[in-house]
Amino acid sequence: MDYYSSKIRTLIEELSRLPGIGAKSATRMAFHLINQPQETADRLADAIRDARAGVRLCRTCCTVTDGEECPICASTARDRSTIMVVENPRDLAAYEKTGRYNGLYHVLHGAISPALGIGPSDIKLKELMMRLQDEQVKEVIIATNSTLEGETTAAYLSKLIRPLGILTSRIANGIPVGGDLESIDEVTLLRALEGRRAL
Amino acid sequence: MDYYSSKIRTLIEELSRLPGIGAKSATRMAFHLINQPQETADRLADAIRDARAGVRLCRTCCTVTDGEECPICASTARDRSTIMVVENPRDLAAYEKTGRYNGLYHVLHGAISPALGIGPSDIKLKELMMRLQDEQVKEVIIATNSTLEGETTAAYLSKLIRPLGILTSRIANGIPVGGDLESIDEVTLLRALEGRRAL
Numbered sequence: 507m508d509y510y511s512s513k514i515r516t517l518i519e520e521l522s523r524l525p526g527i528g529a530k531s532a533t534r535m536a537f538h539l540i541n542q543p544q545e546t547a548d549r550l551a552d553a554i555r556d557a558r559a560g561v562r563l564c565r566t567c568c569t570v571t572d573g574e575e576c577p578i579c580a581s582t583a584r585d586r587s588t589i590m591v592v593e594n595p596r597d598l599a600a601y602e603k604t605g606r607y608n609g610l611y612h613v614l615h616g617a618i619s620p621a622l623g624i625g626p627s628d629i630k631l632k633e634l635m636m637r638l639q640d641e642q643v644k645e646v647i648i649a650t651n652s653t654l655e656g657e658t659t660a661a662y663l664s665k666l667i668r669p670l671g672i673l674t675s676r677i678a679n680g681i682p683v684g685g686d687l688e689s690i691d692e693v694t695l696l697r698a699l700e701g702r703r704a705l
Numbered sequence: 706m707d708y709y710s711s712k713i714r715t716l717i718e719e720l721s722r723l724p725g726i727g728a729k730s731a732t733r734m735a736f737h738l739i740n741q742p743q744e745t746a747d748r749l750a751d752a753i754r755d756a757r758a759g760v761r762l763c764r765t766c767c768t769v770t771d772g773e774e775c776p777i778c779a780s781t782a783r784d785r786s787t788i789m790v791v792e793n794p795r796d797l798a799a800y801e802k803t804g805r806y807n808g809l810y811h812v813l814h815g816a817i818s819p820a821l822g823i824g825p826s827d828i829k830l831k832e833l834m835m836r837l838q839d840e841q842v843k844e845v846i847i848a849t850n851s852t853l854e855g856e857t858t859a860a861y862l863s864k865l866i867r868p869l870g871i872l873t874s875r876i877a878n879g880i881p882v883g884g885d886l887e888s889i890d891e892v893t894l895l896r897a898l899e900g901r902r903a904l
Contacts, residue, residue: 509801510794511771517756520749525737526730530887535723537795539753540760540769547757550719551750554738557716558746561739570739572710595709596736602708688729 514540566637568630569595569613578602578611585609587644591634591663593617593651596688601649604692607699609647612637617655618662624655626662634663638670645673647699651686713739765836767829768794768812777801777810784808786843790833790862792816792850795887800848803891806898808846811836816854817861823854825861833862837869844872846898850885 510518514536521532539547563569564576567589571577578584578598588609592598598611614629637643648663650656664674677698709717713735720731738746762768763775766788770776777783777797787808791797797810813828836842847862849855863873876897 509777509798511759511769511775513752513756513759513771514769517752520752523745523749524734526733531725533795533798533887534725536756537769537793538724540757542757544757546722547753550722551753553712553716553719554746554750554753557712557735558739558741558743560710560712570710570713570736572712576710578708594736596732599708599732688732 563613563615563630567611567613568615568633569598569611583608587642588647589634589637589643589645590647590649592649593656593659597649597651597686600688600690600695601699604695604699606696609645614650614659617650617653617659619655619658622655629659631663631666635666638667638672643672645675647675647677649677653686762812762814762829766810766812767814767832768797768810782807786841787846788833788836788842788844789846789848791848792855792858796848796850796885799887799889799894800898803895803898805895808844813849813858816849816852816858818854818857821854828858830862830865834865837866837871842871844874846874846876848876852885 517536517539518529518532521527521535522529524532527535539550560572561570562572562574564571564579565574566579567576569576569578585608589612590598590601590607590609591612591614592601593614593616595613598613601607601611612630612634614631614634616624616629618624618626618629634646638646646663646667648660650659650663660676664676667674678700716735716738717728717731720726720734721728723731726734738749759771760769761771761773763770763778764773765778766775768775768777784807788811789797789800789806789808790811790813791800792813792815794812797812800806800810811829811833813830813833815823815828817823817825817828833845837845845862845866847859849858849862859875863875866873877899
């Protein structure tokens with residue numbers, strides 16, 4: 507890429523590291539950015555720096571947020587007797603977009619995967635178990651992905667929670683096997699929620 | 706997007722402004738970035754700011770660069786008797802990638818488009834004509850896109866240059882009509898270069 511000056515080359519290289527961005531998209535994005543007013547480029551640069559610098563995990567549900575507690579856990583309008591367990595914040599967002607789930611969440615930040623060496627202590631399981639002791643929880647809805655890792659995690663969780671006398675349910679298999687929650691349409695997400703079955 | 710904290714929301718919004726990036730890609734990119742070490746996020750932020758702040762047009766060929774003159778115009782290894790005229794720096798890069806063109810370039814930064822109100826004075830035409838008076842140029846290869854605007858610009862240019870006694874050529878129509886140079890494979894680009902015809 508000697509035909510680009512070094513700063514533009516650096517920008518293209520950095521953009522290429524983003525997920526799903528190849529050399530061609532990165533080049534297009536880089537030229538778009540240098541053709542914008544400086545303040546537009548600065549706004550994106552600031553947003554990247556600030557979001558990364560400000561990111562924390564909610565002290566209750568472990569989703570990513572700015573402050574101590576996320577907007578959902580801090581809300582007084584949510585039903586605190588139900589916790590939906592998801593793998594990551596984008597899965598939480600997928601259910602929030604349906605506008606039909608009013609309980610709380612718990613974000614595991616991953617799933618158990620013996621193949622990848624990810625065990626129960628590598629995800630936010632301990633934090634979930636703590637919540638189940640402290641709070642008035644009546645049901646835990648396990649909404650991990652319908653993948654091998656997600657199912658493994660669901661089975662492990664239900665075994666762990668059953669002795670506590672809390673109802674444990676699993677979202678229905680309306681979700682295509684092998685698919686990720688975040689890429690599924692809202693109707694299917696709702697059908698899966700309605701069809702959940704006790705474990 | 707109330708389910709995301711404000712800094713993450715801001716980042717997703719800013720990323721969504723990039724060309725070809727929808728809400729879903731922007732979200733994926735944002736979560737990737739906040740999961741990276743702070744220094745990785747900072748490196749991208751710096752690259753954006755620096756590339757934009759440092760961008761200039763080469764005083765000779767008008768391509769984007771960091772300093773006074775671009776690496777190609779500054780090189781002593783290039784054949785200074787040939788100038789290839791392209792619409793934008795990515796088209797220049799497309800021909801550089803073939804590794805088979807050794808002349809200089811001139812970047813117009815657009816093409817004449819009566820429909821969009823872009824006239825000859827809105828692109829770097831005057832700068833090209835200046836070069837043709839000062840330098841020992843024997844041939845101008847017009848490599849504007851094979852679109853209506855590109856062809857209009859080519860016709861306008863050849864009329865302007867012919868009185869100067871400089872050979873004017875147009876890259877061949879190996880390039881699919883309606884296509885942009887940057888998305889075309891190198892073999893086709895080379896064939897188009899070889900098949901250029903005098904105007």
